[in-house]
Amino acid sequence: MNETLKIIEKRFSCRDFSSKKINNEDLELICHAALQSPSAMHLEPWQIIVVKNEEILKKLEASGMEYLQSLDDNSGYERIMSRGGKLYYNSPCMIVIAIKKTGMELIDLGIVCQNIVLAATALGIDSVICGMIRNSFNDKTKEEFKKLLKFNEGYELGISVLLGYANASKNSHEMDLSKITIIE
Numbered sequence: 001m002n003e004t005l006k007i008i009e010k011r012f013s014c015r016d017f018s019s020k021k022i023n024n025e026d027l028e029l030i031c032h033a034a035l036q037s038p039s040a041m042h043l044e045p046w047q048i049i050v051v052k053n054e055e056i057l058k059k060l061e062a063s064g065m066e067y068l069q070s071l072d073d074n075s076g077y078e079r080i081m082s083r084g085g086k087l088y089y090n091s092p093c094m095i096v097i098a099i100k101k102t103g104m105e106l107i108d109l110g111i112v113c114q115n116i117v118l119a120a121t122a123l124g125i126d127s128v129i130c131g132m133i134r135n136s137f138n139d140k141t142k143e144e145f146k147k148l149l150k151f152n153e154g155y156e157l158g159i160s161v162l163l164g165y166a167n168a169s170k171n172s173h174e175m176d177l178s179k180i181t182i183i184e
Helices: 003-010 024-035 054-070 075-082 105-122 142-148
Strands: 046-051 093-099 126-130 156-164
Touching: 003 105, 024 046, 024 093, 024 105, 046 054, 046 105, 054 075, 054 142, 093 105, 105 126, 105 156, 142 156
Parallel strands: none
Antiparallel strands: 046 093, 093 156, 126 156
16 A cells, blocks of 8 residues: 555544644644645635644633533533533644635635645644634634634635644544445
């Protein structure tokens, strides 16, 4: 099996990070992999924002937890609390991807995320693509966080990727080969 396929097989969604920090050289390589992503009409409708600041990460997490707790259906809040109460799983680094509307930005966003997580895995760094960032960027806090994270004008929240080192490794999920249909 070639190296790329081994990395794809090895990658898993980490939800329990250690406090070990990621060095800047590796973060730069991961960001370069993100920027090498293809995009529709080569518009590159993304902004890659690397957040290592612990206070900002704590503020994002507190906002998201407060939002989840305020919902009429707070099952999401209860689920996170049952897992230790950490919305971002103690990740020491978050990449927030801001996007500009192009009509194809969601496809492009998926490609960027995949490049980030595969590059991270290749470097021995664990990750999880984290849609929970939307809870932090709720109607009450969205503009504050866009300013704090220095969003470019006209960009909105896309998604985040949490990076770090897992407290324990995990096998990737078992493949369900019934999901494949081949038409000849």
